[in-house]
Amino acid sequence: MSNVVPGQYRRVSVATVDGPLTAEGLTRYFLGREAYRHTRFVVARAGRDTALVHVAKAADAPLFSPITSVEILALPDECAFVVAPDVDTGVPTALAQVAATQAARCVVVEGRYHHVSFILDPAPIRIRVGDVVPPRPAKLFDQARRVLELAEDLPPIELVADVVDLVDLATAHPSTQYLVPCRGSGFCVEGPATVAFLDERPPQADWTLLGCERSRGIHEWFYGARPKEAVELCPRRLFPADGRPLLTKCCLLEESIAPQGITVTVPWGASLEQVKQALAAIAKAAEPAWAPA
Numbered sequence: 001m002s003n004v005v006p007g008q009y010r011r012v013s014v015a016t017v018d019g020p021l022t023a024e025g026l027t028r029y030f031l032g033r034e035a036y037r038h039t040r041f042v043v044a045r046a047g048r049d050t051a052l053v054h055v056a057k058a059a060d061a062p063l064f065s066p067i068t069s070v071e072i073l074a075l076p077d078e079c080a081f082v083v084a085p086d087v088d089t090g091v092p093t094a095l096a097q098v099a100a101t102q103a104a105r106c107v108v109v110e111g112r113y114h115h116v117s118f119i120l121d122p123a124p125i126r127i128r129v130g131d132v133v134p135p136r137p138a139k140l141f142d143q144a145r146r147v148l149e150l151a152e153d154l155p156p157i158e159l160v161a162d163v164v165d166l167v168d169l170a171t172a173h174p175s176t177q178y179l180v181p182c183r184g185s186g187f188c189v190e191g192p193a194t195v196a197f198l199d200e201r202p203p204q205a206d207w208t209l210l211g212c213e214r215s216r217g218i219h220e221w222f223y224g225a226r227p228k229e230a231v232e233l234c235p236r237r238l239f240p241a242d243g244r245p246l247l248t249k250c251c252l253l254e255e256s257i258a259p260q261g262i263t264v265t266v267p268w269g270a271s272l273e274q275v276k277q278a279l280a281a282i283a284k285a286a287e288p289a290w291a292p293a
């Protein structure tokens with residue numbers, strides 16, 4: 001099992017231990033000692049050394065109860081202790097981001113509010129985010145990043161941006177006039193080519209539409225026919241599933257997300273809540289057994 005993090009109510013306590021943090025020393029130190037009702041994990045510290053143990057107690061109901069068994073999860077040669085005052089240790093992705101800077105299979109983090117938590121055997125789920133720019137930053141990638149900053153109930157996730165620049169699409173399909181879906185995106189090309197914006201319903205011209213299926217449909221509605229030249233820019237078409245977890249968006253989805261295993265498509269104007277639903281669906285498909293320990 002990788003990506004082990006403590007659940008919200010499985011509190012981590014920190015103990016300063018006399019003597020070396022060996023398996024025997026830790027077991028001897030904790031066995032029989034009273035632990036608080038919520039304590040399941042103890043970060044043991046001796047000088048600069050850190051170890052992580054899991055403890056079981058005689059009973060869970062009393063406020064304190066004697067420890068009846070000690071499981072060594074990581075000894076000092078496998079542990080890093082990081083002080084990172086800006087990190088919310090309740091967010092698994094944030095723990096994994098700290099862990100990525102350390103060469104240790106157990107990373108203990110003292111973060112925001114001085115809360116201490118840990119991640120054991122970090123292996124964040126890598127999710128490719130297929131998006132288009134402009135606008136910049138890539139909206140779906142930026143939304144997913146913002147969701148993960150607060151995602152207490154999602155496993156550690158690492159986002160990988162896979163972004164197509166509409167200007168590159170235009171360059172690959174030379175034209176003297178482009179039609180793009182909306183002025184608000186901030187699209188512009190260098191050189192003599194002109195740009196018109198479909199949302200302004202300009203007089204029809206001999207243009208190349210850089211657009212999605214929805215834009216081609218709007219073109220047909222406005223002008224009675226589909227454009228003669230059209231370049232696909234729907235991320236769902238530009239980023240086909242390739243066996244890796246994928247988050248992307250589609251012009252034709254309006255109301256809800258479309259999960260298909262580890263590929264989830266969201267509406268073009270997805271809310272942060274929908275982006276979160278999508279990340280959760282991908283995580284569940286990619287790592288169905290994951291739950292905070």
Ligand SMILES: [Zn+2]
Nearest residue numbers: 234250251252
């Ligand atoms: Zn689409």
